[in-house]
Amino acid sequence: MATLLETWRNLAYGDGLDDKKREELWTGYFTVEKGIYEKILSDPAQVVEGTVKELAEKYETEVLIMTGFLDGINESLKGYENPIETMDENTAVKIEIDPEKLYYNMVEAKATWLYGLPQWETILTEEKRNELYKAQKASGTVRREGHKIYPNDPCPCGSGKKYKKCCGRNQ
Template sequence: MKQDLTDQELAELDDLLAAAPAPLQPLDIVMLDGYLCGVLVQPELLDESRWMPPIFDVEQRPLPEDADAQWLERCQALIRRRYEALNRALAEDGGFDPVLLDAESDGEDEEGAEAEPEVPLSEYEQQAIDDAKALQESLPEASRPLMPWVAGFEHAVHSFPGLLDSSDESVDLTLARIFRHLPVQTDEDREMLATLDQELPLADVDEAVDDLIMAVAELWDLTSDQRYAVQQVRRDTPKVGRNDPCPCGSGKKFKQCHGKD
C-alpha cells in the first residue's frame, strides 16, 4: 500500500507546482488538497485523465508540449499518492487530515518579520496577492485559514458540476457548510450563512476544521452509492440469435461462426 506524502514531500510538491510553465496558474498545495477532496466526493467516479489537468492551471489551459517530462512525472506521482491517501482515509476512517494554512503564522517567519519573496513579484501578481488577502480578512477569524483549501474544493465542484446538479437537499446543505468559509457573493449566500451561524456556530478554528472534515466525509457517504454503482451494460444493436446470420458477413449462421461455443 502506498504511503501518504510526508511533510517534506508536501513541500516538494508545492515547489513543483509553483514551477509550472508560464502563463499557467497552478493550484498550490493547500488548494490542491481541497481540490482532490472535491474530486473524491463527486457522484461520478472521475478518471485521472479528467481530474489531473485542472491542477496545473485554474483556467484549465493545457500544459505546453515541451513541458519538462521529469517534472511532470514527479508532480503526478506525488499528486496521485495524496489522492489515494485521501480516498483511503475517507473510505476507511470517515475522515482525513487536511493540508491547511498555519493560522498563527499569518505570513511571518519565526522572528515575526514578514517573509521576503525570493523573486520580485510583478504588479499584477502583487495585486492578486493583496486582493486575496483582503478577501481573507473579510471572513470570520475561524474561516480565514480554511479559505484557500475551500477555494480548491470549489475549483473541483465547478470543474465537475455533478454536486451542483444534485437534487438531494442533504448534498446542498452539506456543501453550504463547506462554502461558508468563502467570501459571500450573493444575498442567498448571505442568508444561508446567517442560518448556519445561528444553527451551527463555529467558536474557533479548531471547530471550523472539525466541521469541514465532517462535511467532506458526509458528502463522500452521500454520493458513494452513485459513485460506485455498477453500470448496466446497454447494447447499441439488438442481440444476435444463434440461428441468425453472423454479423461478420460470412453468410454462415451465428452459431456456426463467431457464436461457436
C-alpha cells in the first residue's frame, strides 16, 4: 500500500492525475498552503503539534493536502524533520519553523505569494529578507556538468517532475 507521501507525490507530480486535474489540485493546494502559512507566520514562535489528521482538521483541509504541506515545510523546521516518508494520518508531527530557513526556502521555490506575505515584515527585518533573498539567488546558479538533460529525465532542480514539465518548459 502506498504511503501518504507516495500518494501525494503521484497525484501532484506523477501520473496519478491528468493535466487538468493536476492543475486543479495545485490551484487548491496553493490557496490552502497560503492560508496555513498566514496562520503560522502570525505567531512564528508557536509550536504546532498533532497527528497529520488533527492538523488537517485544524487547518480545514484534507489529509493529502496536509501531507503536501508537511512535505514542503519539512526542510524549514528547527533542528528536526517529521517522518514524512513513512507517516500516516495518525502519525504525530510537529511544526516549529526556523524563520530564516523558511524564508530562504520560499525564495528558492519561487513562491512569491509566500515570501511576499505581509507577516514577514514583523518576523524578519527588510535587511535580513534582502540578505536571504540575495544569498538564495546567488546559490541558485545551475552549473551544467557536461551531460545533456533529456525531456523525460528527472528535472535537475529536484522537484521530482520530468524536465519537460518543469524547468525545461520555458526553453
